Amino acid sequence: MGREYPAQYSKTSRLNDGTEIFLRPIKPTDDSLLVEMFNGLSKKTIQLRFFSTLKYMPKEQLERFTRVDYEKQMAIVALVREGEREWMVAVGRYTLDEKEEGAAEFAIVVQDAYQGRGIGTEVLWHLAHVAKLQNVRVIIGYIMDENTRMFAVLKRSGLTMTRRHWDRGITRVDIPIDENVQIQ
Numbered sequence: 001m002g003r004e005y006p007a008q009y010s011k012t013s014r015l016n017d018g019t020e021i022f023l024r025p026i027k028p029t030d031d032s033l034l035v036e037m038f039n040g041l042s043k044k045t046i047q048l049r050f051f052s053t054l055k056y057m058p059k060e061q062l063e064r065f066t067r068v069d070y071e072k073q074m075a076i077v078a079l080v081r082e083g084e085r086e087w088m089v090a091v092g093r094y095t096l097d098e099k100e101e102g103a104a105e106f107a108i109v110v111q112d113a114y115q116g117r118g119i120g121t122e123v124l125w126h127l128a129h130v131a132k133l134q135n136v137r138v139i140i141g142y143i144m145d146e147n148t149r150m151f152a153v154l155k156r157s158g159l160t161m162t163r164r165h166w167d168r169g170i171t172r173v174d175i176p177i178d179e180n181v182q183i184q
């Protein structure tokens with residue numbers, strides 16, 4: 001059953017600055033945390049992630065984002081506890097390509113106030129790890145050429161990948177999972 005919640009893909013990580021983050025697959029009940037995170041994103045971050053200038057998240061998209069068939073897609077959220085409550089600070093997701101077996105398109109977004117602290121790199125690695133366990137062969141990202149921070153994350157991640165020009169202003173990055181992720 002693709003919709004069964006894969007709780008085993010949850011883990012706690014510590015950033016270099018000591019902050020603890022909790023990574024886990026998204027759940028349907030994450031609606032309000034996700035909307036809250038989305039509403040806190042800058043225009044630039046929205047543009048780099050969605051390639052458009054979405055002002056709010058339409059209900060239908062919200063449902064699609066939170067109600068995931070985990071066999072076909074994955075969405076890993078990063079949560080940080082501040083005082084009494086948790087905040088969603090990042091989401092990394094991949095969606096399997098229906099035409100190309102074992103290939104999935106991925107994207108990551110980190111809330112502006114939390115960028116540059118290592119969260120994007122953590123989410124990328126965890127997503128790649130989960131992809132391996134789900135028998136995904138390659139994750140593919142389409143990245144705006146101006147997105148120096150994402151290219152820096154890819155470089156610092158140490159993951160091997162191929163890069164090629166895709167469309168005007170867009171680079172396609174293919175990350176082969178077997179080459180990069182070993183499961184003991």
Ligand SMILES: CC(C)(COP(=O)(O)OP(=O)(O)OC[C@H]1O[C@@H](n2cnc3c(N)ncnc32)[C@H](O)[C@@H]1OP(=O)(O)O)[C@@H](O)C(=O)NCCC(=O)NCCS
Pocket residue numbers: 015016017044045046048049106107108109110111114115116117118119120121122141142143147149150152153156
């Ligand atoms: C691109 C994006 C996902 C990267 O996430 P991030 O959390 O900012 O990335 P990281 O913090 O892991 O790495 C970025 C920076 O932090 C630094 N960093 C990396 N690991 C670190 C660590 N453990 N501790 C401290 N800093 C670290 C890196 O040096 C890098 O610095 P630089 O930008 O000065 O080169 C995020 O900036 C974002 O959401 N951007 C908008 C949406 C987007 O572009 N998505 C990509 C489409 S696929």
